[in-house]
Amino acid sequence: xxxxxxPTDERVPVVRQITERTGSVQGxxxxxxxxxxxxxxxxxxxxxxxxxxxxxxxxxxxxKPTFAKPCPDALRHQIRxxxxxxxxxxxx
Amino acid sequence: MIDTGRAFTLTDLNGSQQDFDxxxxxxxxxxxxxxxxxxxxxxxxxAFQKAYGGAVKLLVLGQSGESNALFAQRHALTMPVLHDEGxxxxxxxxIEIVPAVFWIDAKGKVATKFEGFVRDDWQAxxxxxxxxxxxxxxxxxxxxxxxxxxGCGSKHFDPDIYDKLRAEADGSVLRARKVEIASGDDMxxxxxxxxxxxxxxxxxxxxERVMRMLAGTHRDPQDVIATVPPNMGVGTVEKIAIxxxxxxxxxxxxxxVIAAVEAVCTDEFNIHGVTATTMGAxxxxxxxxxxxxxxxxxxxxxxxxxGNRANATIxxxxxxxxxxxxxxxxxxxxxxxxxxxxxxxMCFAEDEEGSPWEPLHVERGFSKEESVVTVFAMTGGxxxxxxxxxxxPDQIAGSLGQGLEGVFLPKMHNLPIDALLVVCPEHIKTxxxxxxxxKTRLRDRIQEVTxxxxxxxxxxxxxxxxIPVADAEKLGPEKLAQLxxxxxxxxxxxxxxxxxxxxxxxxxxxxxxxxxxxxxSVSRKIDLG
Numbered sequence: 001x002x003x004x005x006x007p008t009d010e011r012v013p014v015v016r017q018i019t020e021r022t023g024s025v026q027g028x029x030x031x032x033x034x035x036x037x038x039x040x041x042x043x044x045x046x047x048x049x050x051x052x053x054x055x056x057x058x059x060x061x062x063x064k065p066t067f068a069k070p071c072p073d074a075l076r077h078q079i080r081x082x083x084x085x086x087x088x089x090x091x092x
Numbered sequence: 093m094i095d096t097g098r099a100f101t102l103t104d105l106n107g108s109q110q111d112f113d114x115x116x117x118x119x120x121x122x123x124x125x126x127x128x129x130x131x132x133x134x135x136x137x138x139a140f141q142k143a144y145g146g147a148v149k150l151l152v153l154g155q156s157g158e159s160n161a162l163f164a165q166r167h168a169l170t171m172p173v174l175h176d177e178g179x180x181x182x183x184x185x186x187i188e189i190v191p192a193v194f195w196i197d198a199k200g201k202v203a204t205k206f207e208g209f210v211r212d213d214w215q216a217x218x219x220x221x222x223x224x225x226x227x228x229x230x231x232x233x234x235x236x237x238x239x240x241x242x243g244c245g246s247k248h249f250d251p252d253i254y255d256k257l258r259a260e261a262d263g264s265v266l267r268a269r270k271v272e273i274a275s276g277d278d279m280x281x282x283x284x285x286x287x288x289x290x291x292x293x294x295x296x297x298x299x300e301r302v303m304r305m306l307a308g309t310h311r312d313p314q315d316v317i318a319t320v321p322p323n324m325g326v327g328t329v330e331k332i333a334i335x336x337x338x339x340x341x342x343x344x345x346x347x348x349v350i351a352a353v354e355a356v357c358t359d360e361f362n363i364h365g366v367t368a369t370t371m372g373a374x375x376x377x378x379x380x381x382x383x384x385x386x387x388x389x390x391x392x393x394x395x396x397x398x399g400n401r402a403n404a405t406i407x408x409x410x411x412x413x414x415x416x417x418x419x420x421x422x423x424x425x426x427x428x429x430x431x432x433x434x435x436x437x438m439c440f441a442e443d444e445e446g447s448p449w450e451p452l453h454v455e456r457g458f459s460k461e462e463s464v465v466t467v468f469a470m471t472g473g474x475x476x477x478x479x480x481x482x483x484x485p486d487q488i489a490g491s492l493g494q495g496l497e498g499v500f501l502p503k504m505h506n507l508p509i510d511a512l513l514v515v516c517p518e519h520i521k522t523x524x525x526x527x528x529x530x531k532t533r534l535r536d537r538i539q540e541v542t543x544x545x546x547x548x549x550x551x552x553x554x555x556x557x558x559i560p561v562a563d564a565e566k567l568g569p570e571k572l573a574q575l576x577x578x579x580x581x582x583x584x585x586x587x588x589x590x591x592x593x594x595x596x597x598x599x600x601x602x603x604x605x606x607x608x609x610x611x612x613s614v615s616r617k618i619d620l621g
Contacts, residue, residue, distance in 0.1 A: 002279060004297050006269040007288055007334040007416040009325030 027084035143230035179248030259299030308343030310621030318357030372428030381463030393592030407437030473601030493538035510603030
């Protein structure tokens, strides 16, 4: 860990900001399997629930080559370009 | 060296924590593995341990990280050898040289302390411990040891370590919020993500770098230099130093940056307006006085361009202060239609030695020996003025005037707008070939050659800018025949000298809205203590 000193007037917290929540789900929802065992089972269930509860939503499935490494740039960019929402299955 | 024992908790070579409560009787010795004198002292310490270890606590504090084990092994030390991690205890105990020895009595008072190896001191110490501990004196062949050896500098004085320790100490002068960056984060990307950058990579403002930067000024880090628009952020010396680090400044540049921040945050200069205007104004800084050479600023070849660290980073630091402390971000309060590259940086020194005139700061009321920064709000430039063939002083002065026709729009005259003319050495030579050519004459010449009849400034099919047709009709033909120079007054024409010896190319910066409703150039003395 490295420490730096805040160069601003410190009125805004220096943290990673969470994307603003819209309160509704629409458009394209991506389901990302990070390739941990049984991630597909969790995502299959989410896929089913979303299809029932939000029929207008399009679901797309993605998979990382391995959970042990960061998502490849190409896949991250693809998800960014194609999806409005993203659910990542971290479960074993 | 401290007078009273201080508590510490450090790990020994086995990784176990060792607590020292600051009391005695105890002997504390700081060593460095690669210090020859420490290696002379080590067998003595081991003899002390054998003789007095039952009654006295002996601790050796190593400054050498993993090599502490090597030191202990080399001398078969049997007392605890502790890692002085980051040399924090060395810093806290205020030593300068290793070996550094503290003999602490039962009440925690330092009874004896010394650094280096003076045989008599060590022998007297042995006697003192023997008496206090009621143990037989340690068996040491003192005659076989050197009478005197200087020690080595304590490792905590290595610049990187020392500045970090000073930054993290309880009494640190730093007050800015500390931001932790996870080891998995890319430092450069993190700084971009936080919006600290002008679009170029930044030097991470670590506490130790900021401490080093602060050494460039005698000012207190918490002195408030200015409230910085648009958010009216508090611009302390410390905040300016942090941004100067990010910009890539050296500590000796800091006083210039501080003076510049002070100058632009005045009501006259109006950095809020300069930043916010859709016209795309930026600050142009001219530095005068002895500091130019002292910090290696460029007033010669390429002075207005890239390649000189002082010129580049001082201008950039000012911009970063306005962005980060003032909160002026592009698309936020920064609203310029096109922007301009001077918004990254624009700072140069005047070639006072090559100038036939008083330097800019002297002209503005300072003494030649003072170092001064002058700030101008400019929307365009440097716009080069090319004249390679004039050989007569009035000709070259005339060309410089014609080169200023482009301010705002060639058609617009009588402008109450600043221009900053940077005259190159070859043009100076031509201008002064027959003798002195005062600045006043150059200013008058500029007004003379740019004078045009008002009739040429009326709105027409070529351009809708200028005097409205209805107003022109009211003026009548006689008034429309009157000549109007480029500038409303010669006071708007600022002149400095800079540039390389070769090349007949002067240059001009074109102003923004000049005056109380816009911006007025400001000079500030650079406080060098």
